[in-house]
Amino acid sequence: MNKVTLKARGQQFEYQCAPNVTPLRAARDQFIPIPTGCIRGGCGMCKVKVVSGEYEQEMIRSHDALSDEDLANGFALACCMTAKSDIEIITVEDYEKLQQNESGLEKIEK
Numbered sequence: 001m002n003k004v005t006l007k008a009r010g011q012q013f014e015y016q017c018a019p020n021v022t023p024l025r026a027a028r029d030q031f032i033p034i035p036t037g038c039i040r041g042g043c044g045m046c047k048v049k050v051v052s053g054e055y056e057q058e059m060i061r062s063h064d065a066l067s068d069e070d071l072a073n074g075f076a077l078a079c080c081m082t083a084k085s086d087i088e089i090i091t092v093e094d095y096e097k098l099q100q101n102e103s104g105l106e107k108i109e110k
């Protein structure tokens with residue numbers, strides 16, 4: 001079992017995930033609110049930024065859902081990945097808010 005730390009909807013969740021189960025499925029099984037759509041790598045609703053940890057992203061996916069650039073920048077599809085260690089992920093929505101807040105703080109500091 002790997003521990004998944006998920007930031008979603010402004011909250012942080014921690015849950016266990018078996019090595020052969022996707023973080024999305026494990027979250028849903030435990031009633032943790034993770035954005036979900038097609039569950040097949042097609043829509044991109046489950047896209048997350050991987051903050052830390054080892055993982056494997058299935059290569060069968062729509063490039064609209066996860067582009068090669070996304071992949072290179074550490075984004076993944078929670079419905080088509082498996083954790084290979086404890087992992088920390090953040091939804092794209094929360095990640096963008098975090099980025100905005102950080103740039104907002106920088107502006108105030110200057």
Ligand code: FES
Pocket residue numbers: 035036037038039040041042043044045046047065077078079080
């Ligand atoms: S739920 Fe659609 S790509 Fe993951």
